[in-house]
Amino acid sequence: MQPRTLPRGRAAVLRAVTGCRGRREEQALHCLVCKLGLASDVVLATALLVRYGKRGLLGPAQRLFDDMRRRDAVAFNAMLAALGASGRAADARRLFDRMPERDRTPASWNTLLTCYCRAGDLASARTVFEASLRAATSSVVSWNAMVDGYCKAGRMDAARELFDRMGSSLRDVITYNTMMAGYLRRGDPAAAIAMFRRLAREEEQTLRPTAVTIATVVTACTQVGDFAFGRAVHLSTRQLLGTSTDAVLSNALMDMYFKCGSVDRALEVFSTMPGAPNLFCWNTVIAGLGRNGRGEDAVRAFRDMVQTSKKINAVKPDSVTFVALLSACSHSGLVREGRELFAEMLPAHGVAPGAEHYGCMVDLLCRAGLLGEAVQLVRTMPVRPNAKVLGCLLLHARSSGDGVTASEWAARRIVELDVRDGAAYGLSNLYASLQRWDHVERHRSAAVASGKEPGRTSYDPQIPHVR
DNA sequence: TTAGGGTTAG
Structure with a gap:
């Protein structure tokens, strides 16, 4: 690259750094930056720092930061975020205190807040949050970050309290998305759906759901089994979001349609996905x-x-x-x-x-009546069979009349396994899950007896996946 | 540079 073309080259390198995926690419680009004599470029160095930081590679990130001749606010904040991503909240705090006053932006406060949240130190996060309120550097981002901190810590009551305190003038769509995701994570999809209904009802004029909102509510619908509402949301938001639904939303929709047996609709979503x-x-x-x-x-x-x-x-x-x-x-x-x-x-x-794949194979062989082969597979597998693998074998062995030996063998291995694990805990879990399996088996037989067969549509590889 | 979302065996 000639010096004359360097400004354009620099822009290209910057684009490459922000857009690159793999670890090797990052390292190659880092080398390139050094070879081109661009290592002292704060913007390029910060872009690299961000990549390393996200990957949890604190060493290279710290070196880039230390080697900077002058550091601007963005560089400081990127380093704060890198420390936060590695759970080093105390180090982030020290850096924050060291920062020159003029470099402390609202993003610095919010990043520090998130560092504490990620480290599980909600009390310190709250202190930073309150301080940022007093310093008038807070924005809706600070509130959303604090709400998310409580959500991720499973403290939905505290999150809800802040949500209420925000009022409709401060809340934005991300506040709603955060609360919905929080309820979903805590295993309360109904509350997530209620939150979505509230957004649609109360903020109708001011806030519009995004692809994230729809993906979250669709996932909640799948979990409670309310496919009618999920379908309605899909139909009513199709125009709202335009044709360019994103990958995560498409995925949530496909999952819902597959789980309610609408293979056609799932494949339709797949074939019309962007990219x-x-x-x-x-x-x-x-x-x-x-x-x-x-x-x-x-x-x-x-x-x-x-x-x-x-x-x-x-x-x-x-x-x-x-x-x-x-x-x-x-x-x-x-x-x-x-x-x-x-x-x-x-x-x-x-x-x-892994053990889970062996589990699938054991199931496959057992269902085909190849019990001996399944036992042989478990005997020779290079990874330690887990309770699920052995339990699967035991289940099939018990239900096939000639499986007495296999059944005894599996039971013996289970006992060995649990003794080695040193806990009766595993054993009781196993028996509990065995009972659940029995239940599932009964359930399945009933479904077959009642003649419930899913409708048939073939997966069509001719559908264009890419436009 | 700061806030939100998706897939997994019986």
Whole structure:
């Protein structure tokens, strides 16, 4: 790069740094910055610092910060955030106190507040919050950060108190999104839906739901099973948000439609998504097809995923993908496919089979009546079988008349396992879950007997995924 | 540079 083109080159490097994904890319760009003699550029150094900070690489972040010849407010705040991301609230506090007065922006106060929240020190966070109120540096962001701190700590009552104190003049859509997510996290999707209804009712004139709002309320609907309301929200907000729904919203919608058996609608969302589907979306599609008895389609979707990812920015299957895929095979009795996919996990996709994948295989083999093979698999598996793997084996062995030996073997291993874990706790959990399995089994038999069969639509790989 | 969201075996 010639000195003459440097200003343009600098802009390009900056864009690359803010847009890069992987760790290797970051390091390569850091090298490039140094080689180009741009290391003293505060803006570039800060951009790199932010990347390292988010990744929790405090060492390189701190070095970049220390090497800066002059530091502006943005650099200080980026360093505060980096410390916060690594849970170093005390260090963040020291840096904050050291900061020159003119460099202390509202963002500095808010970042420090978030540092304490992340570290679980709500009392100190509250002190910073109150101080920022007095220093008149607070904004709706400070309130939202404090509300979120309480939500993440599970203190919904304290969050609600602040929410009420804010009043409708201060609250924005993020305040609502934060509260909704808080209720959802605490396992109270009904309260999240009530919050959404309140937003729609009271703030109708002033606040508009965003894609985040819709994604959150749709997830809440899925959890309570209120698919009618979820569907209504989807339809009524389609115009509101325009056609460009984002990936997370698409994912939440697909998950809802799959879980209520509307495979068509789920696939419609998938095919009309903006941009290329990410890992979450593929995993949802594979799990959703499997859950609806479309094992073949799930395998086809997986093959599509692998093919598509070769062209566009790599989406590589992960551990979740294979849990979804193998259980899809298991549900549809695809023994051969399941075996093949299990065998290619590590060599072809770089995902080492874990206990959960062995669990899927044990289930697959047991359902196909291959109890002996399942036992053999558990005997030779390189990872320690967990209670779920052994429990699965035990369950199948008990229900198949000839499984006495296998059943005894599994029970013995379970006892060994729990003795090694040194707790009767695990054992009682296991028996509790065994009882739940029995319940599930009874439930399933009843559903089959009543002739409930999901409707059939094939996964169509011809649908264009990318526009 | 500061606040909010998604997938996982029986």
